[in-house]
Amino acid sequence: MTDPVLRIRGLHVGFPTDTGIVRAVDGVDLDVLAGECLGVVGESGSGKTVTFLATLGLVAPPGVVTAETISWKGRDLLKLRAAEMRAVRGREIALTMQDALTALNPVLSIGTQIDETLAAHGAYRSSTDRRARAVELLQLVGIPEPARRLRAYPYELSGGMRQRAMIAVALACGPDLLIADEPTTALDVTVQAQVLELLGDLRARLGMSLVLVTHNLAIVAEHCDRVAVMYAGQVVETGPAVRVVSAPRHPYTAGLVASIPTVDRLDAEIVPIPGRIPDPRAWPTGCRFADRCGYRADDCATPQPMRPATDGGVRCCLADAA
Amino acid sequence: MSASLALSPGTLALRRFRRDWVSFGCLAFLVIVALVAIGAPWIAPHDPADADLLRRLQPPVWTDGGDWSYPLGCDGLGRDVLSRLIFGARISLGIGIFVVSLATVIGASAGVLAGFARGIPDAILSRIADVLLGFPYLVFAIGLMGMMGPGLSNIVLTLVLKEWVVAFRVARGETLAARRQDYVEAARALGCPRGRIMRDEIMPNILSPVLVVATVRMAGVIIMEASLSFLGLGVQPPAVSWGGMVADGRDVLADGWWVATFPGLAIMLVVIAANLASQGLREAFDPKSRR
């Protein structure tokens, strides 16, 4: 088993509000292996995005981030000074966001936004070199007429092109890990497939690790090596993507799988998971999924730790019995 | 019109406003000033026009030579500053309220008409509005007042002429947006005459933005009137205006700082109160606009 490039242990992120502290991330342990594609699945409010914002040090006060360790290639990111962290961001770990239209600065051209990333990390001293690299990047992500597109503004591109451009900006300095937050949510279905294919392609070519953060289990099933399912600020199940989707161990995961419409079950009803996520200001002490779980038992009232298994783990008392 | 159980946006806003003690306090302050202005003949200790050169430039009570019967001192003609301040409130606050009210009624009506009817009325009204907006405020006011001559009715006319455009633009914009709403389509489909639609469907819904803008403008109008009066283009003596008082104070600045300071302070306090109250009103109707 290869060593993880990113190790997150005991991550907690809280946001104080007038009505109480929102514990968006409440004790998350996560590993990302070298060269793998990890899918992180969860609904809104599960804490999946905040986990990675915290990893990159992008959680601003009054948000509070604590963790045992956030280790990237052996260095503890929490212990880095601001300047050192800035050097990691973009250069070693990159992030793309859900909607490229809002992620890209509307008043700066694509070229400028790529160029400044390159300049910030000291790669390519001369501006001509940087420009050449920018053209190369746009070609890499499959944007036609790259030289012309450098001068374009985000609003001038179509949704799919924009997403690719954003990926190009993120990959400018050749990072070893790309965190793609909801890469397809803002796109048309046909374009979604193209972008996912592109990401997979880039991962293979550039040899980087990829984290796909999404609410869409179907995407993860098809494109990821491993998957981590998050619910209510915690990781509730991990394991190889194929196994998790075909034989989920956590009732929540099972519910997610059941709600994917598939070709071979066209006539079957899509079964939604009843109920709603509990209030993040007051997580229940016991299992957080208990209220919505069809397998609720007495044990569920106690706090549920992660139970390790051969190919991952699960946070559910049902696993004890098995 | 609606038989819903929910509170109307107006009631909700009112509640929020009451809880915002800064804005509510400012509104209360303005109401008190207005009441003092109305009751001026009974509240003011002296006749504002009563000049006595023996009391010329008598300082305020807390300095040497002042006394309690003229607490804020006397001006260059020996008139009581406090009494003039109280009477001045009638003009300064009164013109502010009257001009904004009139301009809002005219402007909002024109705006709804333009937004709803589109076509030629809209084109004409919008053109006129653009031209009027093309003048810097004071330049327009001074120019027009200069031609027409000073006086209360001329000031009101000039200021209303400039102010209606603001209400017009807001009302027109809101009407254009409201027009596309389903409830208007429904009314038209039912064959409602256009006048009825404008009155019953559109007007109530644009009321709150128009109201908020109107309260914001009040502060500006008060300063405008004061500026015109300062230059001597405002109301003429024996009518008292705070702007005019500051102008009087200018002549005796070195010997009697109080003559110009107090009326200016009064203007500033009233305008601050108007600004804060209108800000509070805006946030009450749209809490998301708070920064």
Next chain:
Amino acid sequence: MWLAGRVSHLLSVLFGTSIAVFAMMWATPGDPVQVMLADQRVTPEQVTALRHEMGLDLSLPSRFASFLWRALHGDFGRSFFHHRPVIGVIAERLPATIELTLAASVIALLIGIPLGLYAGTRPGRPTDRIASLGSLVGVSMPGFWLGLVLMLIFSVTLHLLPVSGRMGSGDEPPAVTHLLLLDSVLAGRPDMFATALRHLILPSVTLALPMAAVLMQVTRTAVIDVMRADYIVFAEAKGLARRRILLLHVLKNALAPAVSVAAIEIGAMLGGNMIVETIFSWPGVGRLVVQAIFDRNYPLVQAAVLLYAVFYAILNFAADILYALLNPRVAA
């Protein structure tokens, strides 16, 4: 094309404005010529001559056409009181007003925008609260009162700065640009520069403060909005330096609304000019106009109002262009 639309709008506003200014003239109660000459001793021939000059013997449309035609050629008639063409009288006083307005604009921009940027990046903190309070006072304070208060403090009480005038009783530097500060520098006369500066401070600060207050508020609000945007998070995620993010990513977006407001405020300065110049006896166009009103020198008032309005329209046009340069999406 967007630009063509803006130009045609400008032209139509200019045309409408000239109609409005023309109409203003006839807002005088009674016969303008009679009113103008009320205090003068004039012969019937002079009255007729003046009527002819003002085009009063023509029909209304031809009067307007003649007015417009002459205005386009810079002919606004003669000032009866100065015995010279109106345009000459105005041109003489123009540099003083330009210098004052320019100085005030620079001060307002240099105070308002950085302060707004600073406050916007720290919303709710003490610095922001103080700045916001200051800005509230700044917009609520009547300009004429501020001028007098400053005069009271700095001239009357502390005797630090002069009360009035542009240069006092001293000599003036040889006129090149007609802007005293510039001319004294060009003439190599630091003493003149100092005197001119001392005279310029109070009037320009008085004129600048309301605009600075508004600019600060607008910039602050825009910065707060921008800071919440996703593209700022993305820029940070790329590892860009804080400084670059603020000065390019934030400012370029936040400046756009500030520019439009700045144009409107400078326009307001054109009016505020009249007050400030009156208070400080600054020999500019503003003071000239106020004086002309009391002299009932209508052709001069009319000319000045038209020129102000034209300048304001062009200023707003320029602001629209600048806005589009900052935010290209507008012109799409």
